[in-house]
Amino acid sequence: MTSSPAGRGRPRDERSGAAIIQAAAELVAEGGYAATSIGAVAARAGVGKDTIYRRWSGKPELVYEAVFTAAETADLPDTGTLEGDLTALVQSLVEEFSAPAAAAALPGLLADFAAAPHLRATIRTRFLQPAKERLVAVFDRAGQRGETSANLPVDLVLDTLAGAVFFHLGITGERPAPDLARRIAAMIVKGIEAR
Amino acid sequence: MTSSPAGRGRPRDERSGAAIIQAAAELVAEGGYAATSIGAVAARAGVGKDTIYRRWSGKPELVYEAVFTAAETADLPDTGTLEGDLTALVQSLVEEFSAPAAAAALPGLLADFAAAPHLRATIRTRFLQPAKERLVAVFDRAGQRGETSANLPVDLVLDTLAGAVFFHLGITGERPAPDLARRIAAMIVKGIEAR
Numbered sequence: 001m002t003s004s005p006a007g008r009g010r011p012r013d014e015r016s017g018a019a020i021i022q023a024a025a026e027l028v029a030e031g032g033y034a035a036t037s038i039g040a041v042a043a044r045a046g047v048g049k050d051t052i053y054r055r056w057s058g059k060p061e062l063v064y065e066a067v068f069t070a071a072e073t074a075d076l077p078d079t080g081t082l083e084g085d086l087t088a089l090v091q092s093l094v095e096e097f098s099a100p101a102a103a104a105a106l107p108g109l110l111a112d113f114a115a116a117p118h119l120r121a122t123i124r125t126r127f128l129q130p131a132k133e134r135l136v137a138v139f140d141r142a143g144q145r146g147e148t149s150a151n152l153p154v155d156l157v158l159d160t161l162a163g164a165v166f167f168h169l170g171i172t173g174e175r176p177a178p179d180l181a182r183r184i185a186a187m188i189v190k191g192i193e194a195r
Numbered sequence: 196m197t198s199s200p201a202g203r204g205r206p207r208d209e210r211s212g213a214a215i216i217q218a219a220a221e222l223v224a225e226g227g228y229a230a231t232s233i234g235a236v237a238a239r240a241g242v243g244k245d246t247i248y249r250r251w252s253g254k255p256e257l258v259y260e261a262v263f264t265a266a267e268t269a270d271l272p273d274t275g276t277l278e279g280d281l282t283a284l285v286q287s288l289v290e291e292f293s294a295p296a297a298a299a300a301l302p303g304l305l306a307d308f309a310a311a312p313h314l315r316a317t318i319r320t321r322f323l324q325p326a327k328e329r330l331v332a333v334f335d336r337a338g339q340r341g342e343t344s345a346n347l348p349v350d351l352v353l354d355t356l357a358g359a360v361f362f363h364l365g366i367t368g369e370r371p372a373p374d375l376a377r378r379i380a381a382m383i384v385k386g387i388e389a390r
Contacts, residue, residue: 107309110366114302120368128367156359156378159367163358164351171305171361172323172354173315183351191386 019045020052024066029101033063033108060112060119064127067102067109071095072130082142082193086185089134090161094176097169106170124155132158149194161188214240215247219261224296228258228303255307255314259322262297262304266290267325277337278384284329285356286376292364293371301365319350327353344389356383 023044027036038059042049056062070092077088096102113119135158142148164184169176177183218239222231233254237244251257265287272283291297308314330353337343359379364371372378 107306111302111306113366114368123367124369153378153382156363156382159363160355160359160379160382163360163362163366164355165358166362166366167358168351168354171308171358172318173309174319183348184355187348187351187355187386188382189386191382191384 016045016047016051017055020047020055020062021066024062025101028063028067028105029099033105036063038062060109060116063105063109064113067099067105068096068127069130070099072134076134076137078141082138082145082147083185083189085138085142086161086189087182089138090165090185091181093162093165094169094181097165098176103170103173128158128162131162135161147193152192157188157192161185211240211242211246212250215242215250215257216261219257220296223258223262223300224294228300231258233257255304255311258300258304259308262294262300263291263322264325265294267329271329271332273336277333277340277342277388278380280333280336281356281380281384282377284333285360285380288357288360289364289371289376292360298365298368323353323357326357330356342388347387352383352387356380 020041024036024041027040027044036059038049038052041062042052045052052062056065071089074092077085079085079088097106113123132154135154139148139152139154143150143152161184165180168174168180215236219231219236222235222239231254233244233247236257237247240247247257251260266284269287272280274280274283292301308318327349330349334343334347334349338345338347356379360375363369363375
C-alpha cells in the first residue's frame, strides 16, 4: 500500500488496525489461539505492541474482533422479506464460525472470556451490540411490512440464532449443510411472525 | 451406605459410579476444571483410578457426564402440550447450565473436546443422543395430538434449544430470567407447529 496524502485514503490508524486484525487472524489460523501472542501479532503487522494496546486491552478482545466481526461490515441484507434477511444474517454467522481462524480460536477464546469477569460483563453491551443493531434494523423493516408484531425479544432471538449456529458448528464440529442458515432462519421467522 | 446382600440394593458398580460422578462434580465446582484430575476424583470417591478408567476414557467424558446429564435421568415431561413439554426440557437445560459445577467446567471442557477429534466425532452419536431421544419422544406425542407435522428437524431443534441456552448462560454468563425456558420453548414451538 502506498502512503496517501493527508486527508485522502484511509487514515494511518485504520490501516495499522487492519494490518493488526489480519495478522491476528492469520496467526490464530496457523498456530492456534494459545500460541498467538500480542508480540507476534505486532511483529507480523509491523507495528509496536503499544499500538495494539492503545486499541485493544488484550489478546481475547483482539482475537475476537479478528475472527468474529467480519459479518458486521457486510452490507445489511435487504431482500424484501424477514425470512430472506434473517437467512442472510445467519449465513454470515455460519461463514464466520466455519472459517479456519474462528474454529482455531474458539476454545481458547471461550476459556479466556469465561475466566475474565470484566470481559464477560461487556459481552452483551460491547461484543454483541453490533449484531443486535443489525437484527433490530432487519426487524424494523419487517415490522413496517407487517411481518412481525411489536416488542420482539431481540436479545432472545440473537442468542437463539447465534447459539444454534455456534452449537451446530462450534460444539459438534460438523460441516454446515448448504441450507443450514435457511432452515434455522425459517424456523425462527415462523416462531416470531405476526399472525 | 451399608453393604447389601447379593441381588439386593444397587450393584457395586452403580454405587461406585455414583460416587465417582459426585466426586467429579464437587471437585470441578470447588477448584475448576483444570485443577480436577482423575487421581483426585478417585481419592475422593474412594476407588482406584483403574475403576474410573474402566468406565470413562478420560477426564472430559467423566466431567461431561458429571455436570451435564442430570436432565436425562429426570422423568420425561408429559404436560399434555408440546409447549409445556418443551418448556420443561429447556428448563432442565437451564438448570444444568446454571449449576456451579457446569459453569466451572464449561470453558475447559469445551477446549478439551475441541482439541480431541475422537471426542468431537462422538458428540452427536454419544453425548447428545440421550437428549435427542427425549426430544423425539416429546415430538412423537405432539404428532399424535396433531400439534406438529411429520419430519421435524430433530437435530436442528436440539441444536437450537441447547445453543440458545448455552449461548445465553454460557457465553454471556447472565443469570437466567425465571421465564427464559418458557420464552425459548414458545418461540420454537410456534416455529415448528403444524398449521
